[in-house]
Amino acid sequence: DTAVSQTPKYLVTQMGNDKSIKCEQNLGHDTMYWYKQDSKKFLKIMFSYNNKELIINETVPNRFSPKSPDKAHLNLHINSLELGDSAVYFCASSPGTPSYNEQFFGPGTRLTVL
């Protein structure tokens, strides 16, 4: 009965590889997000989708490509991984307008690029 789930929980890979992280929410929310939390613990928005449509795309390298097959899923694909991509990636969801609604976070995916 997990609300927001992510797979995998840990991901260790070599520079230059391509990897994907999957996110699913069973809360019936319309909006989903990807955040990156770096080693200094700053949590930064990367993407936001509302009903499968991209509504926020912060300045991230185009090696990062989100995909939302339906409003319950938001996946993140990363091409040509770099050392600086090492971080914890959190998926989140909210019922609607994020300003006024709580965001529910998944457990995070800890990515280590060697």
Add this chain to the structure above:
Amino acid sequence: RKEVEQDPGPFNVPEGATVAFNCTYSNSASQSFFWYRQDCRKEPKLLMSVYSSGNEDGRFTAQLNRASQYISLLIRDSKLSDSATYLCVVNMRAGNMLTFGGGTRLMVKP
């Protein structure tokens, strides 16, 4: 200047103490404010929203000062289980995007 700024701490306090955190934000047009809590190696979770008139939830009190652009969180009668990082969160821009502060770490000791 960072968009949302917090003292990273750590704040080390004994059980039962009262502790207060402040957070400043740069955009005077910000409309929504929150405190989230993040335990070590876990995801952030909403602690409480912050309303203009201030609000209280049990041992936790949040205040907003729009004139000075800061938000505060007061924790009374600290428990060991309050040990965590507290994240100040603000709606900074049009498009309703939330911006997180770097967090303030609290350690409550027996």
